Amino acid sequence: RSCPRMTRRCSRRRLGGLIETTRIHQRCRDAGLVGLRLSTHHGYSYSDTALLAPIIGRAAEYAWPVWVSLCVVQNTPHGRQPVTSVGPLLDAWPEVPFIVTGVSYTDRLEAMRTLAPRPNALMDLATMQSAFCVDRLCDDLGAGRLVLGTGFAVNCHSVTLEKVMRAEISEADRAAILSGTIRKFVELG
Numbered sequence: 001r002s003c004p005r006m007t008r009r010c011s012r013r014r015l016g017g018l019i020e021t022t023r024i025h026q027r028c029r030d031a032g033l034v035g036l037r038l039s040t041h042h043g044y045s046y047s048d049t050a051l052l053a054p055i056i057g058r059a060a061e062y063a064w065p066v067w068v069s070l071c072v073v074q075n076t077p078h079g080r081q082p083v084t085s086v087g088p089l090l091d092a093w094p095e096v097p098f099i100v101t102g103v104s105y106t107d108r109l110e111a112m113r114t115l116a117p118r119p120n121a122l123m124d125l126a127t128m129q130s131a132f133c134v135d136r137l138c139d140d141l142g143a144g145r146l147v148l149g150t151g152f153a154v155n156c157h158s159v160t161l162e163k164v165m166r167a168e169i170s171e172a173d174r175a176a177i178l179s180g181t182i183r184k185f186v187e188l189g
Contacts, residue, residue: 034186035059035099037067046085049092056089060096065185067124070102083111090118097122097185101149105129112140122181124149126160134167134177143173147182 036059044051046068059066068089071080083103090098101124103111108128115121123141125134126149137146148160164177 035065035067037069039069046081047088049088052089053092056093056096060093065097065099065122067099067101070100070107071127083107083114086121087114087118090115090121094118094120096120099124099147099149099185102127105133108133108136108140115145116141119145121145122147122185125163125177128160128163131163131166131168134163135169138167138169138173138177143169143176144181146177148178 036055038046038052038055046052049056056066066089068086070083070086080102083100086098086100097120099122100111100115103123104127111123115123122145123137124147125137128134128137134146148164164174167174169177
């Protein structure tokens with residue numbers, strides 16, 4: 001199995017198969033894998049910490065950040081989970097950085113209630129709709145907890161980049177969002 005395929009497989013049936021030996025960890029590191037991605041469309045809930053404990057425990061052991069997708073495609077009901085579903089994950093593993101993706105402007109207030117009090121929560125900006133949202137999130141959450149996410153291949157890279165470039169934020173905040181924050185978590189130097 002390839003490492004990228006491993007990160008996408010986290011269903012009840014396959015979860016046990018993901019947790020293998022350190023040999024797998026080394027193969028993944030050698031392949032450039034620096035984190036784990038949980039996807040919402042495999043029929044489990046992020047609030048099911050007992051189910052996710054083996055894989056998140058392994059991510060904690062390897063100091064990997066975990067991307068948590070709240071939706072498959074923005075503004076569709078397919079595979080959607082509420083922002084509040086990540087709260088139990090964030091609480092159960094405070095040492096693991098979780099990068100929450102799929103938060104839109106309509107979710108912003110609930111996201112702030114769920115993510116702001118938990119320092120291990122970061123937010124991907126791919127599905128935020130405007131530069132104004134970036135301004136507000138810098139105020140509400142802090143640029144050090146925001147990452148540039150493009151949502152590629154659903155969204156065009158330039159859309160998210162343009163939101164960050166047009167936002168009325170400091171150059172230090174812009175640099176943190178564009179690469180500084182993520183570099184801390186994925187060993188990019």
